Amino acid sequence: MSNHDLSFDDYDEVVNPRPEENDFDAVLAAAMSRRDVLKSIFVVGGMAAIGGTSVLPRMASALESRFAFSPIDANALDDITLPGGYLSEVVVRWGDPLWSGAAEFDHNTRGTGASQEMAFGDNIDGMEVFPVGGRLLLVVNNEYTNRSIIWGNREEGKAAEEDDVLKGKMAHGLTVVEIAEGENGWTIVKDSPFNRRVTPDTEMALTGPAAGDELLKTAADPQGTVALGTWNNCGNGRTPWGTYLACEENFNGYFSAEDADHQVSAELSRYGVSAEDWGYGWAQIDERFDVSRHPNEPNRAGYVIELDPANPDSVPRKLTALGRFKHENAEMVINKDGRVVVYMGDDERGEFLYRYVSNGVYAPGGETDSLLEDGKLYVAKFYDNGSGIWLELNPETTGMASMAEVSVHTRIAASAVGATTMDRPEWVAANPNQAEVYVALTNNKNRGIKPNAGGDETVVGGPNPRAENIYGQIVRWRPTGADHAAQGFVWDLYAMAGNPNLHDDLYAGSENITADNMFNSPDGLKFDSNGMLWIQTDGNYSNEDDFAGQGNNQMLAADPVTGEIQRFMVGPKECEVTGMTWSPDRRTMFVGIQHPGERGDSHWPEGGDAVPRSAVIAIRREDGAVVG
Ligand code: FEO
Ligand code: CA
Ligand code: CA
Ligand code: CA
Numbered sequence: 001m002s003n004h005d006l007s008f009d010d011y012d013e014v015v016n017p018r019p020e021e022n023d024f025d026a027v028l029a030a031a032m033s034r035r036d037v038l039k040s041i042f043v044v045g046g047m048a049a050i051g052g053t054s055v056l057p058r059m060a061s062a063l064e065s066r067f068a069f070s071p072i073d074a075n076a077l078d079d080i081t082l083p084g085g086y087l088s089e090v091v092v093r094w095g096d097p098l099w100s101g102a103a104e105f106d107h108n109t110r111g112t113g114a115s116q117e118m119a120f121g122d123n124i125d126g127m128e129v130f131p132v133g134g135r136l137l138l139v140v141n142n143e144y145t146n147r148s149i150i151w152g153n154r155e156e157g158k159a160a161e162e163d164d165v166l167k168g169k170m171a172h173g174l175t176v177v178e179i180a181e182g183e184n185g186w187t188i189v190k191d192s193p194f195n196r197r198v199t200p201d202t203e204m205a206l207t208g209p210a211a212g213d214e215l216l217k218t219a220a221d222p223q224g225t226v227a228l229g230t231w232n233n234c235g236n237g238r239t240p241w242g243t244y245l246a247c248e249e250n251f252n253g254y255f256s257a258e259d260a261d262h263q264v265s266a267e268l269s270r271y272g273v274s275a276e277d278w279g280y281g282w283a284q285i286d287e288r289f290d291v292s293r294h295p296n297e298p299n300r301a302g303y304v305i306e307l308d309p310a311n312p313d314s315v316p317r318k319l320t321a322l323g324r325f326k327h328e329n330a331e332m333v334i335n336k337d338g339r340v341v342v343y344m345g346d347d348e349r350g351e352f353l354y355r356y357v358s359n360g361v362y363a364p365g366g367e368t369d370s371l372l373e374d375g376k377l378y379v380a381k382f383y384d385n386g387s388g389i390w391l392e393l394n395p396e397t398t399g400m401a402s403m404a405e406v407s408v409h410t411r412i413a414a415s416a417v418g419a420t421t422m423d424r425p426e427w428v429a430a431n432p433n434q435a436e437v438y439v440a441l442t443n444n445k446n447r448g449i450k451p452n453a454g455g456d457e458t459v460v461g462g463p464n465p466r467a468e469n470i471y472g473q474i475v476r477w478r479p480t481g482a483d484h485a486a487q488g489f490v491w492d493l494y495a496m497a498g499n500p501n502l503h504d505d506l507y508a509g510s511e512n513i514t515a516d517n518m519f520n521s522p523d524g525l526k527f528d529s530n531g532m533l534w535i536q537t538d539g540n541y542s543n544e545d546d547f548a549g550q551g552n553n554q555m556l557a558a559d560p561v562t563g564e565i566q567r568f569m570v571g572p573k574e575c576e577v578t579g580m581t582w583s584p585d586r587r588t589m590f591v592g593i594q595h596p597g598e599r600g601d602s603h604w605p606e607g608g609d610a611v612p613r614s615a616v617i618a619i620r621r622e623d624g625a626v627v628g
Pocket of ligand 4: 594
């Protein structure tokens with residue numbers, strides 16, 4: 001099998017095989033006996049049992065629909081499909097230059113290291129729009145690049161020269177670009193003084209408990225306070241003080257060792273770092289990515305980054321207080337007592353769900369740096385009865401030597417306190433109308449089959465009710481007393497994706513999943529200003545077998561009150577739909593289309609023989625009304 005065809009998680013498994021689960025019969029038996037328990041969760045519900053009133057999804061038959069569109073069918077077209085009355089345009093694509101002196105994208109060469117550094121990065125994920133001094137700044141994560149596409153001009157899609165490797169490296173990071181709405185829709189503003197590329201080489205300040213710790217010191221940075229760059233930025237967050245949060249996810253796959261037999265430490269192995277990278281080859285052009293020479297360098301990645309887009313010269317901050325893992329997004333809420341709470345998922349099979357609570361309180365216009373440097377870190381434990389608790393991670397609870405160690409080896413700390421292994425936590429989204437939070441658990445084929453990378457069992461049950469979970473689910477919880485800093489919460493399953501055309505058991509999905517709205521692998525989640533929850537998918541787009549009838553990856557809207565879910569958009573072939581935000585007037589929704597044609601079967605957005613290009617699209621209504 002070619003490594004090109006493997007997902008990040010699959011690749012980690014090839015490089016770092018997990019121990020096999022021995023007692024397979026017992027695992028299956030547990031899965032079967034879970035059904036009755038699960039039914040009882042659906043019927044009476046964890047929240048119902050505790051709160052007295054059922055809040056579980058019910059179809060909206062008796063209620064007025066809050067959907068402002070007619071749902072669309074699934075399809076497998078190489079195009080964007082929207083409901084009647086909606087239109088879209090491309091705002092910016094991978095390789096579009098941000099400055100007028102830089103070269104336009106070249107479909108033959110797919111650019112150079114120098115052109116890529118001056119251009120919009122690849123594979124769009126999290127994004128936000130910031131109004132700054134009468135201008136609008138779009139900030140976007142450029143998560144990674146598909147080697148088969150960016151090096152598609154070379155033999156077998158592999159780098160042929162050092163500059164190819166540099167081009168791939170410069171396609172990663174963040175892009176800040178001013179945008180403007182004209183007669184023909186949204187375009188970027190070339191040469192804006194705010195335009196900026198943040199790359200894997202941009203200087204960053206290490207902050208929080210691990211800053212200056214031995215674990216972060218390297219030959220190039222003996223103080224352990226200045227790290228270079230960010231890469232594999234997946235989901236995002238934003239703060240009420242106008243900064244952007246970018247989350248480092250699969251940071252491990254960029255490190256390698258010249259000696260293929262080099263053994264990394266157990267701590268690095270927990271994060272999937274090994275002697276072999278994923279084919280990016282960065283160590284060939286930058287020796288800090290050689291883990292045998294610089295074993296602490298991987299400890300300086302895997303964080304949430306804070307960026308101030310209003311100041312193009314600002315030094316981004318790596319926030320070690322929020323823990324080190326494969327961060328998906330960072331959903332911030334200001335708690336009713338003023339403390340800053342950040343919910344975060346660790347997207348790998350059987351990893352955990354986290355919460356950060358600041359020690360200080362947010363005051364508009366006040367000092368904010370300490371709010372993301374000084375606080376407490378927690379991990380979630382779910383009980384089958386619909387309740388749960390947050391377990392604090394500190395030296396006393398974990399047996400670790402210091403908060404620095406907890407902040408760097410966060411996964412190991414969470415294993416030590418017995419947190420609940422989850423089915424790949426992707427985006428977390430907080431309901432703006434009440435203290436209620438949702439997480440997309442995208443899928444987990446290893447549930448009930450294999451432990452996680454730390455050896456923690458992946459028991460079937462609770463918020464992860466299906467063995468070999470190929471479809472994914474959305475779990476939600478409400479903190480005790482509507483207090484996001486409380487220890488306790490109650491939870492239920494908002495939706496279990498499935499295929500009701502094929503299955504009549506748990507794999508059919510929850511009752512709000514129908515033949516008309518079915519999908520798999522929920523990933524992006526965000527609430528709009530009307531309190532509707534938008535769901536983006538990153539799943540199996542084969543449209544065959546267990547996924548027959550589900551078509552390409554897509555975007556849906558969900559009513560948190562009624563449980564109703566309707567399909568809003570279908571993306572082009574072989575893409576993932578990820579990242580969304582709105583213009584300040586809410587008349588435009590910006591959406592990311594990541595890796596169209598990742599297996600070679602798309603020419604979106606330009607069509608013809610064009611190279612497929614990840615792009616941000618703007619979605620508007622023909623009548624000019626708000627879109628969420
Ligand atoms: Fe980059 Fe978990 O998705
Ligand atoms: Ca994701
Ligand atoms: Ca995903
Ligand atoms: Ca992706």
